[in-house]
């Protein structure tokens with residue numbers, strides 16, 4: 001079975017986008033096709049970037065554990081809140097930390113906002129950064145607008161059918177890229 005990492009990137013107290021990460025984990029688990037890990041940057045509480053991991057002399061165990069999670073993943077789903085038209089510093093903190101581990105890594109984007117547009121500007125910003133680092137972003141982000149109204153605290157979607165359909169579409173893109181990557185290796 002392939003391994004999918006769901007990266008929950010908001011570390012804010014009272015965050016809402018983590019609900020979406022929980023939904024994604026559950027949905028993917030229920031397909032029975034993948035091993036899924038939810039990596040929570042709030043829980044990991046990684047230090048602020050000082051240098052890329054490959055140049056760090058004494059990286060902490062939590063940094064090494066995070067790197068290993070990315071390294072061993074066949075695909076990554078980045079759940080990102082929209083902060084001032086971009087993605088949060090916590091996400092940039094871990095993108096910059098790694099180098100080769102992001103290369104050709106299939107990545108699906110899930111921008112989340114409390115507003116009506118579902119983090120459209122996050123995609124523009126993240127796409128450029130991930131392109132620079134040579135990751136492989138799949139088409140068709142799953143935008144989540146008005147997150148509080150769409151997902152309950154435990155990650156249950158209010159309109160389960162609609163969000164299952166959107167999640168399936170996102171997963172389909174990610175699975176295609178993961179399969180292609182394995183074939184090309």
Ligand SMILES: Cc1cc2nc3c(=O)[nH]c(=O)nc-3n(C[C@H](O)[C@H](O)[C@H](O)COP(=O)(O)O)c2cc1C
Nearest residue numbers: 010012015016017081082083084085112113114115
């Ligand atoms: C610093 C900051 C900036 C924000 N900027 C935007 C924004 O530009 N557009 C928007 O729709 N929502 C914005 N929001 C609201 C977030 O999208 C909202 O908190 C949402 O729940 C996702 O973030 P969270 O997971 O941290 O809760 C902002 C929130 C914070 C804390």
